Amino acid sequence: WKIQKFVNVSKELKCGIKSYPLIGHAHLLAGGGVNRMTVIKKFSHNALKNGGLSYIWIGSKFYVETALGVKLKVNGNTEKQLMESFDILFKLMTTRMVEPWLQLDALYKLLPQHNNFEKNKEILRSFVNEIIKEKRKKIKENIKTDNDDTKVTKSFLDLYIESSGGDRGCTDEELLEETLVMLLAGTDTSAVGLCFTICMLAQYPDVQEKVFQELQEVFGDSERQVVVEDLPRLKYLEAVFRESLRLYPPVPLIVREINEDIKLPSGVTLKKGCGFLALIWGLHRNPLYWGEDAEQFRPERFLEGHSRHPAAFLTFSHGPRNCLGE
Numbered sequence: 342w343k344i345q346k347f348v349n350v351s352k353e354l355k356c357g358i359k360s361y362p363l364i365g366h367a368h369l370l371a372g373g374g375v376n377r378m379t380v381i382k383k384f385s386h387n388a389l390k391n392g393g394l395s396y397i398w399i400g401s402k403f404y405v406e407t408a409l410g411v412k413l414k415v416n417g418n419t420e421k422q423l424m425e426s427f428d429i430l431f432k433l434m435t436t437r438m439v440e441p442w443l444q445l446d447a448l449y450k451l452l453p454q455h456n457n458f459e460k461n462k463e464i465l466r467s468f469v470n471e472i473i474k475e476k477r478k479k480i481k482e483n484i485k486t487d488n489d490d491t492k493v494t495k496s497f498l499d500l501y502i503e504s505s506g507g508d509r510g511c512t513d514e515e516l517l518e519e520t521l522v523m524l525l526a527g528t529d530t531s532a533v534g535l536c537f538t539i540c541m542l543a544q545y546p547d548v549q550e551k552v553f554q555e556l557q558e559v560f561g562d563s564e565r566q567v568v569v570e571d572l573p574r575l576k577y578l579e580a581v582f583r584e585s586l587r588l589y590p591p592v593p594l595i596v597r598e599i600n601e602d603i604k605l606p607s608g609v610t611l612k613k614g615c616g617f618l619a620l621i622w623g624l625h626r627n628p629l630y631w632g633e634d635a636e637q638f639r640p641e642r643f644l645e646g647h648s649r650h651p652a653a654f655l656t657f658s659h660g661p662r663n664c665l666g667e
């Protein structure tokens with residue numbers, strides 16, 4: 342995984358800003374005059390219409406475009422099917438995680454959930470496979486994709502195919518696996534993060550106003566794409582995302598295996614071979630690290646320049662297996 346991660350990180354760094362779904366699309370959601378209202382209206386309409394599916398839609402639509410470089414139609418049949426499959430797969434996976442008896446492969450294979458899982462996994466795999474085939478063809482024929490800002494911003498998949506040596510590089514199966522990891526790791530997390538940020542903006546109109554003013558200063562009424570150079574000027578927006586991700590981390594806990602005995606300052610020893618569960622949600626609300634107002638939504642805390650323990654903010658985990666999307 343170390344080699345794979347290095348390859349992935351180098352690709353990510355070369356991708357344009359659209360590769361960062363949260364910031365990359367904030368302008369589209371919150372800025373840009375008329376466009377802002379249209380997008381928010383569409384967003385609310387879909388949220389009402391699709392209920393639980395809507396959060397998957399936001400994440401997938403934005404993320405599929407950045408990772409694969411294909412445009413999704415909001416109400417297209419393929420897209421609907423894709424979102425449904427995502428939804429079903431996530432539900433089946435989480436149910437399996439929390440119900441120990443479902444973790445026995447031999448038993449699971451006898452249950453209808455297994456067939457359902459395989460059916461929906463196949464839908465996702467063939468969707469990505471088709472895109473890989475199409476991309477390879479276009480790269481070979483040197484055709485610009487209809488997402489023509491690939492001239493400036495290439496999708497993760499474009500870069501992966503090109504820099505792994507085109508036809509002589511990664512096999513289709515390898516590309517498929519890598520792309521699926523990216524899709525699964527980046528979709529639900531970004532969507533949940535975005536949803537909570539939008540909820541926070543709705544609950545705190547003063548914060549919303551400050552975000553809006555910052556976006557106006559940077560973009561005015563222009564509908565241009567966000568570029569890397571805009572980032573240092575979107576400081577308040579970044580603080581808002583961080584604060585939402587602190588209070589509502591999309592991955593609220595992570596698990597590790599202890600590979601050597603560790604004595605904690607409290608005197609408790611974590612024994613080699615044990616499982617360890619780090620509760621990110623609890624850590625982020627601990628006054629020891631975040632002060633007495635830890636439970637409050639206050640984006641300014643990220644702008645005050647206080648030095649904190651490097652692992653006090655664990656939204657994207659920490660160390661060698663931290664998040665690639667951070």
Ligand code: HEM
Pocket residue numbers: 342346362522523526527528530531534590591592595596655656657658661662663664665666667
């Ligand atoms: C707000 C959005 C996101 C959050 C909160 C998040 C959170 C996390 C966390 C907590 C981990 C560590 C899991 C563990 O240690 O068990 C992780 C790993 C990972 N994330 Fe993200 N993630 C986000 C977005 C993304 C995006 C957009 C991508 C795609 C580029 C991505 C790709 C990955 C990958 C590939 C790993 C595994 C890294 C490894 O094992 O070496 N994530 N993420």
